[in-house]
Amino acid sequence: MDNEAANFEICSCNVIHEDVVNRVRKNMIDDDEATDLAEFFKVFGDETRIKILNALFSSEMCVCDIAALLDMNQSAISHQLRKLKQARLVKSRRDGKVVYYSLNDEHIEQVFHQGLSHVRE
Amino acid sequence: MDNEAANFEICSCNVIHEDVVNRVRKNMIDDDEATDLAEFFKVFGDETRIKILNALFSSEMCVCDIAALLDMNQSAISHQLRKLKQARLVKSRRDGKVVYYSLNDEHIEQVFHQGLSHVRE
DNA sequence: GTATTATATGAACAATTGTTCATATGTTCT
DNA sequence: AGAACATATGAACAATTGTTCATATAATAC
Incomplete structure (x- = not known):
């Protein structure tokens, strides 16, 4: 059977x-x-990356500025940005020595805010 | 300065x-x-929990059935369900010996599918 | 009561992850 | 060319996580 x-x-x-x-x-x-x-x-699922994404809602930013904003060292931020980029959550453009990161698309902000409204309930 | x-x-x-x-x-x-x-x-951010949530889109299910569906042992599923419940992604009701799990609200499915459309791009 | 069944849970272990440190790469300026 | 600066990256370590195993709890049936 x-x-x-x-x-x-x-x-x-x-x-x-x-x-x-x-x-x-x-x-x-x-x-x-x-x-x-x-x-x-x-x-x-990481507090640092959540903050990076949240920051990029306001403006594109370079690595140094993000590090200063979050009070973390440059290497840590760079590693996290790599993960965000590999997952296609952010994109980057280089201008001389400086690399600017920004959100890749609007899906990201939607997922973010849907999550936020859940945790705020 | x-x-x-x-x-x-x-x-x-x-x-x-x-x-x-x-x-x-x-x-x-x-x-x-x-x-x-x-x-x-x-x-x-876990494959097992993704599958559990996906399953619960179709129907409420008991622990045994989820374990059978995913070909995993009961303990692993029970541990994961606890995490899902703590995060208020699922709720449970008991009927005799059997505990049925179901989605807690529709936010969950929205987040899920927004993520899915991102990875499918 | 005992036996059986469904679920929950604590401990242990392997695997994964995030940060730090040191160093490498790439660009600009002199 | 070399110095200075922004960023990237590999290795190491601590911390977290998911599963398994053994066992506990809870409900039903006898």
Whole structure:
């Protein structure tokens, strides 16, 4: 029977609602997409990066200015900016020695503020 | 001078655009709020929890069914559900021995899908 | 009461992450 | 060319995180 197959030692308990599980399974996100999405949110999951993003809502900024604003050293900020850039949350442009960072698109601000309204509830 | 104060060894480089920094500082998020927001997004930043949330878009589910769906043991799922509940992303109701979990509000799905449209770009 | 089942939880461990330090790269100015 | 400055990056370390295992709690059935 199907029920016996489902009980195949997946967890210490048995599948209780096989119909629900089968129906939900049809709508499940791909493994790859779940990984990408988790990686995306991980980038938001750090106080320093939250502050950097929040700062960039106001203005593009160079690395030194962000470091001064957040009272952190240049290296730490640079490492974080790299992560933000790899996740395509920010973009950069170079002007001489100075590299300016800014938000990559408006999705970012929307996600940010949706999160903010949740935590403010 | 103000400029000398600003150069006060905050980072290895100097503040380049003091006016920008001062203006941005006015719009900065509180430390506490930044922490809360980062904590909120951290909860989204895990593949297992992403899948659990995605599953709950389709239907409320009990712990066993989620464990079976994701092919993980009951304890791992229970730990993750606790985190989701602490962050108020899911709520639970007990019916006899079985505890059913469901999404706490629609914010969650909005954040989720905004993130998804970013990673799909 | 005991047995069984569903869920929760604490401890331990491996894996990941953020910051610091030292140093490298890239650009401008002299 | 070399000096000065802004930024990037690799290695190391501490701190955090997710899973597993063992066990505890809670509800039902006998």
